[in-house]
Amino acid sequence: MKILVAVKQVPARDAPLRIDASGRWIREDGLSFEINEPDAYALEAALQLKEKHGGEVVVVSAGPARAAQAIREALAKGADRAIHVEEERLENWDTLGVARLLARAMEGEKADLILTGLQSDDLGYGQTGCVLAELLGLPHSTIIMQVEQLDGAVQVKRELEDGWFQNLELPLPALLAVQSGIGKLRYATLMGIKRARTKEIRRVTAAELGVEPAPALEIARVYLPPKSKQTELLEGSPKEAAQKLVERLRFVARVI
Amino acid sequence: MSILAILEQRNGVWNRMSWETLSAARQIGRELGQPVESAVIGGASLAAQAAGRVWAVEHPLLDQYTADAYTAALEALIRHANPTLVLFPHTYQVRDYAAKLAARFGRVLASDVIGHRVEGGELFLVRQLFQGRLNADVRFTLGPPNFASIQAGAYRAEALELGAAEVSTFTPPLEPGAVRARTSPPFRESQRGVDLAAASVIVSVGRGIKDQANLPVVEKLAQALGAEFAASRPICDNGWLPMERQVGSSGQTVAPKLYIAVGISGAIQHLVGMKGSKTIVAINKDPSAPIFEVADYGIVGDLFEVVPALAEEIEKAKRS
Numbered sequence: 001m002k003i004l005v006a007v008k009q010v011p012a013r014d015a016p017l018r019i020d021a022s023g024r025w026i027r028e029d030g031l032s033f034e035i036n037e038p039d040a041y042a043l044e045a046a047l048q049l050k051e052k053h054g055g056e057v058v059v060v061s062a063g064p065a066r067a068a069q070a071i072r073e074a075l076a077k078g079a080d081r082a083i084h085v086e087e088e089r090l091e092n093w094d095t096l097g098v099a100r101l102l103a104r105a106m107e108g109e110k111a112d113l114i115l116t117g118l119q120s121d122d123l124g125y126g127q128t129g130c131v132l133a134e135l136l137g138l139p140h141s142t143i144i145m146q147v148e149q150l151d152g153a154v155q156v157k158r159e160l161e162d163g164w165f166q167n168l169e170l171p172l173p174a175l176l177a178v179q180s181g182i183g184k185l186r187y188a189t190l191m192g193i194k195r196a197r198t199k200e201i202r203r204v205t206a207a208e209l210g211v212e213p214a215p216a217l218e219i220a221r222v223y224l225p226p227k228s229k230q231t232e233l234l235e236g237s238p239k240e241a242a243q244k245l246v247e248r249l250r251f252v253a254r255v256i
Numbered sequence: 257m258s259i260l261a262i263l264e265q266r267n268g269v270w271n272r273m274s275w276e277t278l279s280a281a282r283q284i285g286r287e288l289g290q291p292v293e294s295a296v297i298g299g300a301s302l303a304a305q306a307a308g309r310v311w312a313v314e315h316p317l318l319d320q321y322t323a324d325a326y327t328a329a330l331e332a333l334i335r336h337a338n339p340t341l342v343l344f345p346h347t348y349q350v351r352d353y354a355a356k357l358a359a360r361f362g363r364v365l366a367s368d369v370i371g372h373r374v375e376g377g378e379l380f381l382v383r384q385l386f387q388g389r390l391n392a393d394v395r396f397t398l399g400p401p402n403f404a405s406i407q408a409g410a411y412r413a414e415a416l417e418l419g420a421a422e423v424s425t426f427t428p429p430l431e432p433g434a435v436r437a438r439t440s441p442p443f444r445e446s447q448r449g450v451d452l453a454a455a456s457v458i459v460s461v462g463r464g465i466k467d468q469a470n471l472p473v474v475e476k477l478a479q480a481l482g483a484e485f486a487a488s489r490p491i492c493d494n495g496w497l498p499m500e501r502q503v504g505s506s507g508q509t510v511a512p513k514l515y516i517a518v519g520i521s522g523a524i525q526h527l528v529g530m531k532g533s534k535t536i537v538a539i540n541k542d543p544s545a546p547i548f549e550v551a552d553y554g555i556v557g558d559l560f561e562v563v564p565a566l567a568e569e570i571e572k573a574k575r576s
Binding site: 184243 | 549
């Protein structure tokens with residue numbers, strides 16, 4: 001089975017965010033980046049399927065030159081090769097535009113299965129997979145907890161709300177947006193990192209793919225969220241802060 | 257020119273978020289001077305219980321949810337009814353098909369919207385970025401139809417004159433071959449052993465704990481308080497605690513009198529599961545963590561120093 005995995009590089013979770021001069025995005029200088037964690041789970045699901053049934057895992061990532069670092073990490077974890085859609089200013093593209101880039105880059109691959117994470121930790125639209133399936137004309141399902149390969153189909157377990165689940169069967173080729181926690185994330189081994197250096201990364205640009213940004217949705221402004229509650233911050237040494245907190249919980253909030 | 261609110265039902269039971277979405281549609285409709293209609297798929301007997309003008313979208317292929325059938329059905333309804341804006345509740349089901357539907361119209365779903373404002377007749381929708389660390393105002397750059405989904409709890413369900421709906425039935429032209437997924441009925445896994453919803457005090461741990469081996473640091477605090485021990489999603493994803501101890505949109509929703517969030521940054525998926533708690537305490541090293549936006553009391557610091565100190569002070573208080 002040939003499996004494509006869409007991977008995005010995003011600012012690290014604890015990276016300090018500063019709004020840029022345009023007021024419409026963040027400053028990227030001094031930021032560290034990592035693989036979007038939900039996408040790491042999609043990659044993990046792909047690698048587990050390959051270990052069980054054989055085949056090939058190809059990572060596809062749209063992003064600026066720095067995204068090569070995330071791609072190399074995915075290769076070090078066990079992906080076989082990668083396609084890097086190089087686009088320096090991805091923030092000018094909306095999810096439909098990015099999905100068009102990915103779709104065009106994936107078309108020629110004739111994959112059996114395409115996996116994506118459920119959402120990105122930066123924009124959080126949670127729809128690249130769903131839109132990609134529409135553009136490629138594939139059946140899809142989202143919030144996937146388990147994948148079993150059948151003959152010409154996959155059986156998947158999908159999470160619903162409130163502890164409910166559903167099994168469904170999709171004919172291949174298909175696209176699945178994978179829920180975080182589908183498997184335990186692996187680390188790259190030293191051997192994996194070494195091997196990754198010799199693996200193929202094919203680079204294409206948006207122009208080569210013939211796709212223009214043409215956004216249908218744009219960010220007008222980014223800003224710090226207003227506080228909904230007045231938080232009382234308790235200061236001092238850990239012991240002093242703890243004492244102040246216990247006092248308030250006992251005598252002000254009266255909850256202990 | 258109208259706003260179309262998509263209401264959601266499963267097996268004849270309304271999803272409460274439907275009314276929040278209808279309220280959002282009415283607020284936006286008032287400000288833009290547009291009437292509001294709603295639509296319910298496969299719930300003809302329920303449609304009359306809604307309010308205002310309602311489309312009951314009916315077809316045998318809609319009895320069981322599939323992304324293919326729902327997308328095709330709503331595509332047909334939208335082409336028929338010509339709304340300017342289609343609003344959805346941001347449910348798991350909507351997350352599975354609404355973006356596909358929007359893409360079919362060459363549009364992008366503004367997903368998980370928490371608010372709006374109208375400026376000079378133009379609609380701006382508010383979304384969260386970076387797991388709630390920043391907000392963004394977004395706008396549609398193309399003409400109708402446009403699409404957005406509304407986050408749970410973002411709009412208060414207005415008092416609606418439910419039960420006086422004016423229902424029109426719409427039967428979309430669906431072909432059996434267009435539905436590619438074969439579905440089984442939804443099921444529930446074995447009953448939960450832990451009922452977090454019944455707990456009056458909860459101590460919850462997140463990513464800041466760094467390693468499974470560190471969990472006892474926080475568990476001791478839970479014991480000192482006689483509290484239930486819970487966690488945010490990443491902890492359960494890692495298998496460090498069982499899924500039944502997870503608080504958040506994919507876990508349990510809780511509203512204890514005291515909720516202490518330790519090393520939890522406060523991604524929206526977690527906040528929706530606990531923001532109804534009476535008193536919220538956040539302990540986190542990052543002062544800009546969104547958890548502080550909902551906390552009554554906060555301690556900015558290293559949890560490995562603060563939590564043991566707090567457990568000790570609580571033990572002391574119990575003895576006094």
